[in-house]
Amino acid sequence: MDLYTIPVKNVRGVGTQKTEELLLIGIQTVAQLIEYYPFRYEDYQLRDLTEVKNGEKITVQGTIYSEPLLQMYGKTKSRLTCKVVVENFFVTAVWFNRHFLKDKLKLGQEIILTGKWDQGRRHLSVSESEFPGQGTTRIGTLQPVYSVAGPITQQWMRKTMMQAFSQFGEMIEENLPQDLKLKHNFLPRKQAIYHIHHPVDITEGKHARARVVYEEFFFFQLKIQAYRALSRSKAEGSAFAVDLPAVRAFVRALPFVLTDSQKHVIGEIMHDLQQPYSMNRLLQGDVGSGKTIVAAVALFAVIRTGAQGALMVPTEILAEQHYRSLTRLFEPYGISVGLLTGSLTERIRRGIISSLQTGELQILIGTHALIQEDVYFHNLGLVVIDEQHRFGVQQRSILRRKGLHPDVLTMTATPIPRTLAITAYGDMDVSSLRELPKGRKPIRTYSVNHNMLERVLGFISREVLAGRQAYLICPLIEESEKVDVQNAMDLHAQLTQHFPDFRVGLLHGRLPTVEKDHVMREFSENKIQVLVSTTVIEVGVDVPNATIMVVYDAQRFGLSQLHQLRGRVGRGEHASYCILIAEAKSEVSKERLKVMTETNDGFEIARRDLELRGPGDYFGTKQSGLPEFRLADLVSDFEVLELARDDVAELLMRTDFWTGLEYLAFRQFLQREQIFGEGLID
Template identity: 65%
Template sequence: MKLDQITVRQIKGVSAQKEQELHAFGVHTVADLLDYFPFRYEDYRIRGLAETKDGEKVTVQGKIMGAPVMQRYGRAKSRLTCKVVVDGVLVTAVWFNRHFLQEQLVPGREVVLTGKWEQRRLQLTVSDSEFPDKGTAKTGTLQPVYSVGGSLTQPWMRKTMKQAITQFGSLIEEMLPVELIDKHRLMPRSEAIMRIHQPDDTAAGQGARRRLVYEELFLFQLKLQAYRSLNRSRKDGVAIVVDPEIIRSFVRTLPFELTDSQKKVVNEILADMRQPSCMNRLLQGDVGSGKTVVAAIALLAAVKGGHQGALMVPTEILADQHMRSLQKLFEPVGLQVALLTGSMTERKRRDVLAGLQMGLIDIIVGTHAIIQDGVVFRSLGLVVTDEQHRFGVNQRSILRRKGMSPDVLTMTATPIPRTLAITAFGDMDVSTLRERPHGRKPIKTYWVKHGMLDRVLGFIRREVDAGRQAYFICPLIEESDKLDVQNAIDLHIQMGQAFPDMPIGLLHGRLGAAEKDEVMRAFSDNEIKVLVATTVVEVGVDVPNATLMIIMDAERFGLSQLHQLRGRVGRAEHQSYCVLIADPKSEIGRERMKVMTETDDGFEVSRRDLDLRGPGDFFGTKQSGVPEFRLADMAADFAVLEEARDDAADLTTRPEFWSDAIYARLRQRLQSDQLFQGELLD
């Protein structure tokens, strides 16, 4: 029987109640439990006080030198103190709410204490204590620490994990072929699982983690590289060949000159589109770097090559904005652009669907509605997706079932260092826009304290009087008793009082879709002068007349998020500004403010964000499509990620990978990940 078929209820000591609580953590089977890795370890190995820094946690062994003293506070709280000699030094050991230990603290008895060392006071605040004469369970060990809650405690989880390994450890199957285990000198999987949960020492724990991190990244890359390999071997895509003069002629109609970066990326995309296999390319560029016009040229090529194009975006308001932009761009060349969203009237929807099917509409712009049932294209050649819609396996599958294999271009404004992007998006080719379009002015960014709010309000007044508009961003929708930060609802009221003559809008995630669209339409049409909002405006909103972005409690946002918010202004020829209002108490908060005022280069901001927060938070926006790994860290384990990518790319291009028995388990893994549908790549 396989571990993913054995429920946790079959582990000795797991009751029905505990089983339900484990389910809340996503643990249903023994396989799930063994893959529920600790996020750190408690070090119970004995150290000397001389090598312990002030404020550090330490485990020491000593002898009790005096009777304990008990102090009680209220009905349930207590403070227990006792003098203990450790390494020849008399220290004060302090326990809080451990009154039951009083009788065990006998003068002359050996004791092992774990706690926080306060060097100046010669005091140890004890979190754990054991007595060698009773036998010590944790002394000298590294103990795993898991995410727990409810009645699931650390001791129970450790005991249950140990029992699961004892009962079912012999059923742990090896995932990796021998050639990769030998190549990288990795532990066998069964040993790595045991050592990650019960490390004898630091080296064993590190070896276990290295093995499991490699496996996790390799399996991730295997799926991407298998997809890439099979996709390139298929010749059922749309080969789109266009006379270069048509492209050059269109570019001459643009009211601006393309940057060198835009020209290079256009050439990469057109070269892909000429191939009979499907293009799968990621176009990444900083906010305001000119991705939309690059996409427009690709869509023009698709239409002039005899096909249709589609642009898929996250929201209806953004779809409407893009539709208007493309209509204006394509007016000189006579392309027909239409809009398709879920809120359209039935009559209008029928007209658009008929136009698509007959080929009267060249380019359709819309939300996910454009790939739903009932939408039939005459000949779809290119799908461009913007921001959150990384075009995934499911969407490709829908189009293939409609008998289409279009090229796919995915755009993102979350700049990622190129080497990381190439590896993280292993199934995609990556194009990068680095230059700012000609005529765009850098956004001036200032950091001010909360006490300067009146001056900020004066700044808003000056910009609005000059005909411009402003965003005012808050971290919360409404007041919280847990967080002392500004909220959008209160700020909206304050702004109304500060500017009684000025239309002030409010936008947050609890508004319905129609309400959000109405607020954004009013802001886009300059009916609303100041928009108070949460981060719902972070992605995709394009109001060229807005020149001022004010972010309240800015230290609560990550660097990449701050940069995305800043990118909502500076989208026209007007000078734009970003004002960060923050009184950061932490070093990381101050560093974020410093970075934002020093650079407006999104790639540099991203690099600093990776350094400060790590990739878990960096990719946590879910816009990138990168999964959250159990153990792997995209920055710290980047070298392993590259090795895993190269190994997966090598394997999936070998004919024997698809037939030999030694790779059967990996092929089964791809099958279980729904990479295939019959003989077709899904």
């Protein structure tokens, strides 16, 4: 037996009742108990009062100087006070609802107090107290604090954890390769886990934690990288004979110069296309970073080999935009481009599908219409999916199955920090466009409160009279009794009156698709000058003439969403502005608005958003797919994650990892995790 199979009831002091209570917090085995790490520590190390800040929690030792005074409030509430001499200061110790301590407080008695320090009044609100010499003392220690529930107390958990170590500590086995342990100077596993639960000081606790955090990331990376290595070894996919001189000539003929970032990513894609496995690459880049032209180069390379390409986008407007731009780009090379959307007539649709099946049509651009059952390709070689988060896993999978293991390039304008890309998209290679093309003007962003509204509307009026256009975004479609925020319908009615000489449009998610497309088309043609909308315009709208983005009640939006909305302007030659109208009350809301006014960098914004929200909320808890680490934190430990990733990559390249006896335990781990599928290895 090992610790992962020994029931927790085998720990002395854990009876039937406590076994059931531990089950509620996910503990069934001794291993799960020992690996149930504290989330913080209570610091009982003595502090000098002259160094303590107001409101801090401290532990002090002193002598009782006055008789305790007890005040009762009703039958159960009480306030107990007495003077204590600490260092050369008189301190008033205050206990709430601890009236039973009155008889224990004796003049001249030594006492240890832990509580919140009120510097002005020299009061200590006592949370814990003990008397030296009366049993064990916590003074001078760091005590672990666990996430407990129900009848399980911190004291019981600490005692039970010590008992588990006493009984089963010798069974804790080393689980990292010896060379990696030595390389990083890690503590032995048994020692590291013990010191996480019982550190002598902060330094020792950090050293122990570093070992266990690395271990968690190491095994996660081992799973995803072994899966990828084995998938590729099956050689599913086509190795395209890419005509690199023709691709270079195509790039040189573009009417603009690619950024270094674009050139680097194109190089990565060209390498993938020539491999015998299916490319599965995520291209993330900020709004306006030039993802589309990178996809166009990839499509050109594949079409030149005789295969076909598909580009799936979330909206008809975006599909039409891509169709127009790619048709212009590919026309001189005789490459045919088709458009398939839900609003086509049946006759036109049948003609497109027919030419697709014969191979006459080389590139098909469309919405969800691409994944309908009767859409067949002659030889689909490359699938490009724009704004990949708008499509479900199943929808993306259906499009991939339209070809025989086609290469896949997914794109997103919602960049995520590299640490999360490594984790959330473990089965994908991640490329990032970090530069914006030259000449793109930064968008000036301002945060204002509602009493500035008249000035904002005056600014919009001046811009529209100069020939520009404006977006105004609301968090709600219509008025709600539950929240007092601006809604699109009311604002549209108000602005229609306020701007009698301009045409004001309304766009929201409840409108039929045909009507939404009609409104957007009129806005893109400047038949509508001011567009009131909900976040339905967050992606897929390219109107170079729009120069103002106003977001009402901006405190209700996440950072990445605000940045995406801001990205709808600044697409043309004119200076652009983003105005956030907000009444931020919470510190998080204030910080979001501050970040938006300080930077236009989507990657920096994604990093700050992750810090403010945490990884679970960042992705949306249900669909995140993020692993639950016991101790590791994706935000603060990202350097350790990258370290573990690089170590695992190096390990998997060794022949002896797959055959050597010293790595047998790791191969057995992968077998248990079903990484090998049906193919067992010795």
